[in-house]
Amino acid sequence: MASPAKRPRVSGGRRCHPVPSVAGPAGGGEPDSEPVAGFLRWCGRVGLELSPKVAVSRHGTVAGYGMVALDSVQSGELLFAVPRAALLSPHTCSIRGLLERERDALQSQSGWVPLLLALLHELQAPASPWSPYFALWPDLGRLEHPMFWPEEERRRLLQGTGVPEAVEKDLANIRSEYHSVVLPFMEAHPDLFSPSVRSLELYQQLVALVMAYSFQEPLEEEEDEKEPNSPLMVPAADILNHVANHNAHLEYSTDYLRMVATQPIPKGHEIFNTYGQMANWQLIHMYGFVEPYPDNTDDTADIQMVTVRDAALQGAKDEAERLLLCERWDFLCKLEMVGEEGAFVIGREEVLTHEELTATLKVLCMPAEEFREYKDRDEWGKDETEEDNLTVSSIPSLKTSWRQLLRDSVLLTLQMYATDLKTEQDLLNKEVYVKLSWREQAALQVRYGQKMILHQLLQLTS
Structure with a gap:
């Protein structure tokens, strides 16, 4: 349902069960948890x-089930291998033949319907071979994605972060997909889908689970123009939690998916996968957790593209100048450098959308006659200079007009939040912070990380 801009999504989310227990494979200790x-x-x-x-564990992990090292692990060492036959996907489930025959009827915007139908069937099948795997799933009624928060709470705590808008799109897509594709399919096959799983609420929960726990196999380089691969469930791999500074990653081969250590892991330490370079707003939106500031080195702040247009328009001296700015914006839209719903993505050290931001600042700030010549060029963009390689550290050396815009x-973006940076800093006071609810703490971390990046931009453009 969600696809973070400029960020690859490669893995799934974390658990939320607080009861400690440890279990390892043969030779790894006696399990004391039946699931x-x-x-x-x-x-x-x-x-x-x-x-x-390695051991599957609730003890010594950052959240719920995770995986810990029972002995020291070296970089490059194999942690586990999952045969492709053990993956849960539309191609391995009990109704794979039906899903394949009905493939055209199950097309949707998300591309997730076949997997979700596979999960709906296997969850209620009396003898599903996947039951022991499902036993380690989180309680679907306790998922902490913002899509399950009351709308008022979501808007109040996450205003300005981009999360409420992303969630509203998700919820609209989920409702549409369920009523137009999923429910009719289940009703057409009542022998395969009991009434207990014909529920929009359950479907929404499974969408959140797939959003947080599924994997998408990366495309080969020569396949970059193709649609992304459909998501699939990878037992064992989806147990691992995420941090930006991870110590393992998943490798794909013809017969197996292998989790391999990417750095030495001392005995007793947790094994972390990466879900991609995820900002905190993406983590809470898609996975239901955040990394406390300053741990998430992949955190970003967005400046909506239309906000840059609005900032330029508010500085226009007269109607003629406003019309020229609108013409420049239309030109950038034609070049597909900007869009009404796009955003410029700024990290702590890099501008992830540096090409788009550079082009926008250049076009909106250049003298009128220069724009006329620029617009008429046959091969726009062939005259790149050093200023086109925009980084956070190079911002102070930009042209004065660029820095001002x-x-x-940034100032307009900061106005979109309900609170200022000083208020957030006061809430981060230890005595105040511990009294906040989990949702308040998580939302605060999202807002604070974004505002720190935006205030850094203010310093660099002053």
Whole structure:
């Protein structure tokens, strides 16, 4: 349902169960949790091989189930291997033949319907081979994605972050997809889908689960122009939690998916995968958690593209200048450098949309006669200079007009939040912070990380 701009999505979210327990593979200690023990027996049956150096655990993890090292692990060492037959996808589920035959009827904007129908069927199938895997899933009624927050709370806590708008789009897409594609399909096959799973509420929960826990196999370089691969569920891999400074990653091959250590992991330490370079607003939107400031080195702040246009228009001296700015904006739209719903994405050290931001500042700030010549060129963009390689550190050296427009855009962006930076800093006071609810703390981390980046831009453009 969601696809973060300029960020790859490669993995799934974390658990929210606080009860401590540990279980490892054969030789890794006696499991004391029946769901984990059942999962490990299932791993043995399907050929999912866990290293004796790792354990599925709720103890020593940042959130709920995770994986910890029972012994020291070296960089490059195999942690576990998942045979492709053990993946849960439309191609491996019990109704794969039906899903394949009805593939054209199951097309949707998200592309997730076949997997979601596979999950809906397997969840209520009396003898589903995936039952031991499902036993490690989180309680679907306790997922912490903002889509499950009351609308008033979501808007109040996350105003200005971009999350409420993303959630509203998700909810509209989920409702449309369910009523137009999913429910008619289930009603057409009542022998495969019991009334217990014909529920918009359950469908929304499964969408959130797929959003947080599924994987998308990356395309080959020569396939870059193709649509992204459909999501699939990867048992064991979706147990790992995420941090920006991760120590493992998933490798894909013909027969197996392998989780491999990317750095030495000391005994007793948690094993972390990466879900891609995710800003905190993306983490809370798609996975239901955040990394506290300043841990998320991949955090970003967005400046809406139309905000830069508005900042330029508010500085126009007369109607003629406003009309010329609108002409310049239309030119940028034609070049596909900007769009009404697009955003410029700024990290702590890099401008992720540097090409688009550079082009926008250049076109909106150049003298009128220069724009006329520029617009008539046959091969726009062939005259790149060093200023086109825009980075955060190079912002102070930009032309004065560029810096002023960027500064005005940042000031307009900061007005979209309900609170200022000083208010956030007061809330981060330890005695105040511990009294906040989990949602208040998480939303605060999202807002604060974004505002720190925006205030850094203010300093660099002053």
